[in-house]
Amino acid sequence: MSNACDKPTLAGQFVDLRPLTPDDAEMTFAWRQGARAILLNQGAQTIEQQRNWIAGRSASEYNFIIETKQHQPIGMLSLSGIDAVNRVGEPGRFLIGDEAAAAGLPAAAEAMKLLYALAFDTLKLRRVWGVVASENRRMIKWQTFLGMTQEGRLREHLFINDRLQDAVVFGLLDGEYRRVTLPRLESLIAAARLPVAPSASSASSASPE
Amino acid sequence: MASQAAVIEIIYRALRSLNEELEEEKRVALAPDTRLFGPDASLDSLSLVSVIVDVETAVADELGRAVSLTDDTAMTQDVSPFSNVTTLANYIVKQLGQG
Numbered sequence: 001m002s003n004a005c006d007k008p009t010l011a012g013q014f015v016d017l018r019p020l021t022p023d024d025a026e027m028t029f030a031w032r033q034g035a036r037a038i039l040l041n042q043g044a045q046t047i048e049q050q051r052n053w054i055a056g057r058s059a060s061e062y063n064f065i066i067e068t069k070q071h072q073p074i075g076m077l078s079l080s081g082i083d084a085v086n087r088v089g090e091p092g093r094f095l096i097g098d099e100a101a102a103a104g105l106p107a108a109a110e111a112m113k114l115l116y117a118l119a120f121d122t123l124k125l126r127r128v129w130g131v132v133a134s135e136n137r138r139m140i141k142w143q144t145f146l147g148m149t150q151e152g153r154l155r156e157h158l159f160i161n162d163r164l165q166d167a168v169v170f171g172l173l174d175g176e177y178r179r180v181t182l183p184r185l186e187s188l189i190a191a192a193r194l195p196v197a198p199s200a201s202s203a204s205s206a207s208p209e
Numbered sequence: 210m211a212s213q214a215a216v217i218e219i220i221y222r223a224l225r226s227l228n229e230e231l232e233e234e235k236r237v238a239l240a241p242d243t244r245l246f247g248p249d250a251s252l253d254s255l256s257l258v259s260v261i262v263d264v265e266t267a268v269a270d271e272l273g274r275a276v277s278l279t280d281d282t283a284m285t286q287d288v289s290p291f292s293n294v295t296t297l298a299n300y301i302v303k304q305l306g307q308g
Binding site: 096099102103104106107108109137138139141142144145146184187188190191192194195196197199 | 242248253254255293296
């Protein structure tokens with residue numbers, strides 16, 4: 001079983017990844033009931049089940065809460081299925097649960113950057129992989145944009161949203177991460193640092209009468 | 210040279226495609242001053258990438274020129290190209306007019 005205290009907090013500029021603990025059960029259970037989680041695998045049915053699921057995570061997994069620098073939890077993300085022999089791992093359980101608190105932050109981009117640094121730099125993995133429900137088009141675009149390769153399709157592999165869906169298999173090698181993924185993640189983070197043009201309404205309200 | 214109106218229509222189409230995947234109350238308005246990314250913006254990182262991918266693809270397919278919206282040039286502008294629909298369209302038109 002996991003001991004979250006043994007796991008590091010990964011610090012970014014906009015968000016941190018801190019270890020998931022059983023105390024996060026109620027919050028993460030609520031996130032899992034949200035519309036945004038509808039294309040994820042079905043999870044716990046009660047808060048108690050969620051608490052037990054968190055407490056029962058393998059010590060080899062890294063399960064994180066994504067939180068702002070003000071320690072406001074906004075989502076979750078994991079690295080599991082770590083195979084030290086073949087140096088493979090599986091990022092997943094990715095969910096921005098509190099979209100309002102995440103507004104204006106490159107939360108998804110920086111969270112993924114921190115997780116990939118853990119996978120490829122700290123743990124020295126050479127490959128990460130995962131599956132995405134075929135109807136989750138936004139996540140498919142996201143993974144493709146970040147350099148993942150579609151390696152296959154598992155037909156009718158998932159029962160999500162009351163119907164069978166294919167699972168699209170994605171994989172990313174260490175060299176691809178450094179050549180494609182990291183620069184694109186850094187670009188998305190940089191985009192959040194750029195000054196924005198004043199909106200028409202604020203410009204007009206700021207104008208002298 | 211691509212017209213701003215043609216590019217704005219491409220951006221609107223990308224936003225329509227995104228809206229099909231969003232809950233009704235989270236759908237993005239199709240308007241020139243719609244905030245895209247940054248403080249008070251409509252899009253998070255995932256949605257921004259959806260728009261970027263669709264816009265880059267449509268620009269290449271329909272206007273015959275590749276444009277990158279996340280390269281160093283885009284990220285070193287004085288004002289974010291993703292401030293709103295108009296700034297993104299202006300940036301794309303400018304990039305298409307160069308080289």
